Amino acid sequence: MKKLKELMTMKQESIKISMMTAYDYPSARQVEEAGIDIxxxxDSLGMTVLGYDSTVYVTLDDMIHHAKAARRGAPDTYMVVDMPFGSVGISDEQDMKCAITLYSETKAEAIKIEGAHLELIEKCRLIGIPVVSHLGLTPQSVGITGYSVHGKSKEAAEQLIQDALAVERAGAVMLVLEAIPSDLAAHIAERLKIPVIGIGAGVETDGQVLVYHDVLQYGTERKPKFVxxxxxFRPGIEALKTYHEEVRAERFPSEEYIYKVQIMEKNND
Structure with missing residues (x-):
C-alpha cells in the first residue's frame, strides 16, 4: 500500500497519481489488481450503484457499508472515503462525530470533505484523521451551484486559489479539483505542497480521478465532457438476454451443468 509520504514524493518527483472510484468488493479488487494508486x-455511489439522481440522498451508513466492502476488496490500496451530504456543516460536535465514525469504522486512510470547511479539517488533523479536500464543482452543492465549470471569472478563480491555500494550511493532505479551467488547476497544483488530483481539471494536476462506472460504461449512460x-460493460446485457432465452427454452441447464446421482426411486406405475 502506498503511504501518504509516498504520494507526497510522487508529487515532488512529478510522477502522476491515479485515483479511481470503487464502491464494493469486486470493483475495488479490480482497481487494486490494476495497480491504481488510490x-x-x-458518494457518487448514490447515482452509480443506488440509482438516485443525486448524491444528496446518500447516508453515512451507506458510505460505511460500501467502504467496508471496498476495503475487503482492496486491503493494500490507499483508500479515501467521502463524508456524505448532511454529515458536514451541522454543528462542530456532530461534524466531528460523523468524521470519527466514518474514519474508524471503514479503516480508510483518509476521509474526503467537500468545500472549504477549515475548522473541521483542522480539528480532524489535530486528532489524527487525514482529510482530502474537494473544491470546484462539489456535487453535494449542485442544488445551488448547478453542474457547471467553476472558476471561470477572475473573482471566482481567485476565490478558488485562496480556498485551496486555506485548506492546505488547515491540514488537508490532498486536494481534489473538479470541473475548473485547466490553467487555473495548473496554477493551484504548482502553488500547493500537497497532491492535487483533477477531475475535469486538465493534465497539469498531480493526478487524475474518474468514476469506475463511467470509464467502463457500466450501468450508466451519463458521460461528462471530462470522461x-x-x-x-454493456455487451453483458446480451449475455443476460441469452441466459433468459435458454431458461425459457429449457436449453439451460444442459447435461454438463447437472449433478447426476440416483436418489429418488423410479416410479414404474
Missing amino acids: ILVG KIYGD
Missing part, C-alpha cells in the same frame, strides 16, 4: 469510495471511455 481508491475513492465516493474518457476505457471499456464497455
Whole structure:
C-alpha cells in the first residue's frame, strides 16, 4: 500500500497519481489488481450503484457499508472515503462525530470533505484523521451551484486559489479539483505542497480521478465532457438476454451443468 509520504514524493518527483472510484468488493479488487494508486469510495455511489439522481440522498451508513466492502476488496490500496451530504456543516460536535465514525469504522486512510470547511479539517488533523479536500464543482452543492465549470471569472478563480491555500494550511493532505479551467488547476497544483488530483481539471494536476462506472460504461449512460471511455460493460446485457432465452427454452441447464446421482426411486406405475 502506498503511504501518504509516498504520494507526497510522487508529487515532488512529478510522477502522476491515479485515483479511481470503487464502491464494493469486486470493483475495488479490480482497481487494486490494476495497480491504481488510490481508491475513492465516493458518494457518487448514490447515482452509480443506488440509482438516485443525486448524491444528496446518500447516508453515512451507506458510505460505511460500501467502504467496508471496498476495503475487503482492496486491503493494500490507499483508500479515501467521502463524508456524505448532511454529515458536514451541522454543528462542530456532530461534524466531528460523523468524521470519527466514518474514519474508524471503514479503516480508510483518509476521509474526503467537500468545500472549504477549515475548522473541521483542522480539528480532524489535530486528532489524527487525514482529510482530502474537494473544491470546484462539489456535487453535494449542485442544488445551488448547478453542474457547471467553476472558476471561470477572475473573482471566482481567485476565490478558488485562496480556498485551496486555506485548506492546505488547515491540514488537508490532498486536494481534489473538479470541473475548473485547466490553467487555473495548473496554477493551484504548482502553488500547493500537497497532491492535487483533477477531475475535469486538465493534465497539469498531480493526478487524475474518474468514476469506475463511467470509464467502463457500466450501468450508466451519463458521460461528462471530462470522461474518457476505457471499456464497455454493456455487451453483458446480451449475455443476460441469452441466459433468459435458454431458461425459457429449457436449453439451460444442459447435461454438463447437472449433478447426476440416483436418489429418488423410479416410479414404474
